[in-house]
Amino acid sequence: MSLVTHWLKPTTTVYAHCDVPCGIYDPHQAELAARTVARMVELLGQLPKENPTEADRQKFVRCVAVKEQHAEIVKHEIQVIWSDYFKPEHLERYPDIHDRTWKILKLASKNKQNIDAQAAAELEAAVKEFADIFWSTKK
Amino acid sequence: MSIADTWRRLRRGPWRVAVAEESMTPALEPGDWLLLDPAPRRWPRRGSVVVVRQPGTGQLAIKRLAAGPGDVVLAGTEYVKLGDEAWLLGDGGGHSVDSRHYGPVPLDALVGRAWFRYWPPRRIGLIPRRRASSARARASIASKGKLRK
Numbered sequence: 608m609s610l611v612t613h614w615l616k617p618t619t620t621v622y623a624h625c626d627v628p629c630g631i632y633d634p635h636q637a638e639l640a641a642r643t644v645a646r647m648v649e650l651l652g653q654l655p656k657e658n659p660t661e662a663d664r665q666k667f668v669r670c671v672a673v674k675e676q677h678a679e680i681v682k683h684e685i686q687v688i689w690s691d692y693f694k695p696e697h698l699e700r701y702p703d704i705h706d707r708t709w710k711i712l713k714l715a716s717k718n719k720q721n722i723d724a725q726a727a728a729e730l731e732a733a734v735k736e737f738a739d740i741f742w743s744t745k746k
Numbered sequence: 747m748s749i750a751d752t753w754r755r756l757r758r759g760p761w762r763v764a765v766a767e768e769s770m771t772p773a774l775e776p777g778d779w780l781l782l783d784p785a786p787r788r789w790p791r792r793g794s795v796v797v798v799r800q801p802g803t804g805q806l807a808i809k810r811l812a813a814g815p816g817d818v819v820l821a822g823t824e825y826v827k828l829g830d831e832a833w834l835l836g837d838g839g840g841h842s843v844d845s846r847h848y849g850p851v852p853l854d855a856l857v858g859r860a861w862f863r864y865w866p867p868r869r870i871g872l873i874p875r876r877r878a879s880s881a882r883a884r885a886s887i888a889s890k891g892k893l894r895k
Contacts, residue, residue: 615762615779615864615865616762616779617760617762617763617764617779617780618760618761618762618763619760619762619763619764619806620763620764620765620766620806621763621764621765621766621780621797621806621807621808622766622767622800622805622806622807622808623765623766623767623768623769623770623771623774623776623807623808623809623836623842624767624769624800624805624807624836624842624843624844625767625768625769625836625842625843
């Protein structure tokens, strides 16, 4: 390297940090969260319906809390990919992205409101399809 | 300022830095090479671009100074009057990691003020001061009237 470029080259890197490591998107987090929602619904279904013990009640509350948190994570992660990653050219290939996103958000809310195995399974499937679309745009 | 003094200041901190990541676009792009005014003794004026040691991680971060000592900012849900601190924001709207995450930054975290871009050639020039631009940034800088309530 010439002396001139050696002198010009910065000595230090400074970071203009973003919360999404820029340009790096991954639907995995959303899939994991949707899976968690489904698992919580499953665990809730296993709790005794009558005469719950103290431990059962505690587990019930915890599972509901985790279910709602993870449904919220699904909403957040899907929204970030939808608003920040998808570009008009992706929309040309997949014109239903908006509709799919909207439905996932609705489904996630439904999963927050209810303990519903059917809704949880639908959410998981919808997020999986969303992720498949995401990865197909990377090819 | 004597030449020896200038030399000492240049020795104290980095004065040529490269930008990484995108929270300062379009003012600064990743890959830009900047000159710093190193080791300033106080916060520069509002709208300046500064390099600080990020609270918590200690990594060097480049952000815009949205508010300085004496200004009132909305930190989360409450108004805070800044002491010898600054409120730093990225230009890039909602995605920047900045004072909204780590709060006001103390003076001793200040590394320098970025004042000149010397690379790439087509964008060589002074780095202008400007208002922190995102809507959220504007919303988070409170008017002084609000504190009195």
